[in-house]
Amino acid sequence: MAMNMHDRALRCLAMREHSRTELARKLGPLGTEDEVNAELDRLVELGLLSDARFAEAFVRTKARRFGATRLRSELAQRGVSAALIGEAIEESCGDSELARARDVYRRKFATTPADAREWAKQARFLQGRGFSTDIIRRVLKEQPGDEPA
Structure with a gap:
């Protein structure tokens, strides 16, 4: 039918x-x-x-695994306007980009990078997840226990 x-x-x-x-x-x-x-x-x-509702739901479900850059890119590919993307990311992510990057990093890597090759590998992983260069540097510079409670 x-x-x-x-x-x-x-x-x-x-x-x-x-x-x-x-x-x-x-x-x-x-x-x-x-x-x-x-x-x-x-x-x-x-x-x-509703594109606004779609953007909010998309960010809410993906923000735990991806950075703002990746979220923006994927929403734009789905035809959502830049204004709605900005609102959805601001509402769902706020100031938590560094905390989300730390969480993604900890789930993937057990230890901090031992050498430049390992540092580059871990940085590429976070970059692929859509985190900014500044956030990646901050996460990879921290030693376990250095992060704020």
Whole structure:
């Protein structure tokens, strides 16, 4: 049985929040661009589709594992505006970037880097997770027990 566009949209939104861009991509094969945009506008009016809500949920679920740079990049790829990205990161992450970097670091590495090669490896890992150079330096300079309580 063929699923109509509205049913498909509701099924997608029932599983998790989606950005408008993501949902447009998923609904694209079911109609013309105008039909898809009309359906998306209807969902926004009904309060079922919200880029702001999507950004908040995305940051809330991913912030424990990723830095602000990576979160910004991934949200931008999903079509969320820079203003909404900034609000979601500020609201969910606030001043905790260093604390989150420490937590990610501790879960991955048991010891501080012993030499330059190991330091570079650990720095690349944190950079890949989206933490800034300043945060990475601070985390890797700390010795176990140095961090504030």
